[in-house]
Amino acid sequence: MRDLAFLGFLAVILGMGFRRPFIFVLAYVYIDIVAPQRLTYFLLNSVPVSQIAIGLAVLGWAVADSHKHTRITFRQVVMILFLIYCGITTTMADFPLPASDKWGWVWKSLAFAIFLPFTLTTRLRMEALALFMTLSAAAIIIVGGVKTLASGGGYGVLNLMIANNVGLYESSSISMAAICIIPLILYLRKYNTIFPKGWPANLFCAAFIFACLLIPIGTQARTGLICIAVLALLSLRSTKRRFLYIFLMGAAAAVAVPLLPSSFSDRMGTIKTYKGDQSAATRIAVWKWTIDYAADHPLGGGFDAYRGNKIRFETVSSSEAGGQVNIEANVVEDKARAYHSAYFEVLGEQGYPGLILWLTIHVVGLFRMEVIRRRYKKRDEQNGQWMGSLAEALQHAHVIYLIGATFVGVAYQPFIYLLVGMQIGLDSYAQRRRAQESDDGPEWRAAPQGWGKQPHWTPAA
């Protein structure tokens, strides 16, 4: 039954794409996030739905879209270079088989992010993309949120419909993505032009954000807690009544902490005592190994180069008994431990050139969003305020990702590259609007009205 429902849904959405080709792009985004082929037992799981959707999306854009404003941007060029570089390191990888497996999905994620901005030519398209991203993620987040409320969840035990850790169904990735999309949900709540306003939509937004906040509790991924803290800090920037906000946050935390499951509080407590925690000590040991590895292999070892590591580290734990503090040190040996950090993942796999390209993609994004935010945020609603607010939401999501990524190996997570693609699309759109404004802006009033070019629209006084 579920299989038929998914099949029907996809058939209808793809059918709509033949009338409005941009819907093919949205269909791909949906398939990328929800992975309906993994949720079904027959029919869809044997059809390459993802390839069909991307093929139709590119074809639809090439045939039916206007290419009048198609320009390649700096960040797209950097992403193309990064993609080529990853391809080269894959051919010389330390572990060719796992490397080519990973390349199989990484190149798609990067290539789609390079293509996506070309299709984002109107405000409505960006809004539709944001809605498809958040609502597709909602399919997973609502499940996680409700199950956490019902059972309290647990590290590695929260069942998010798919048992294997793929894509956003992996607990650390979903904890980070769930917090990343909160700024986007808040943006859509205010600026969307598709859903009618009123209490049902407000209620849904509130419940959705609540479910997002429950995901780190349900998965007990410590990264999620750090992401929530970053979100709380970032929200201070866009809050008018800061003291009231801080007071309300403090009050909410005071109410929430006693209600958290004790297993969650215990696990989060290990952030402070990381020296005694094997998982944290492993990370630090792997990071040291990666720095040494990059010194020997500055051009990178290809995807999954971590498989070659052998690490040895000490954990220190203290216990108190009879007024005496006993400090116990244990030496642990381990091998083939994953990076557990996007930064070290890129450094080990793509070396310093790859790390520079990867950082450029992300840091330039933060900077460009800040430029748009400052330019448009203070305007009135009819004059592009939404661009400032969308830039702010995308920037906040990106900062949350970049901080969360310190502790999770999510350097190539497709969801983040959708955000990057949307940032580039918004940037190009804003530049176009700016050029149009300087043509038609306040100066046009003084220009002769005769038979010349007429203004597209009248700027508000």
Place this chain on the structure above:
Amino acid sequence: MIDTFSLALSHALLFYVAVRLMLRPDLDSEESAEPDEKTKGFGRRA
């Protein structure tokens, strides 16, 4: 049960978005650009 509820709700909303997009000429072109449409938002406005 929870899985079905979550999938049904999210897919119904995605479907609604797609249908609304079909009816909007400004999906593909803003050539007849008017000032930005006044946002409806979800919230009640002052």
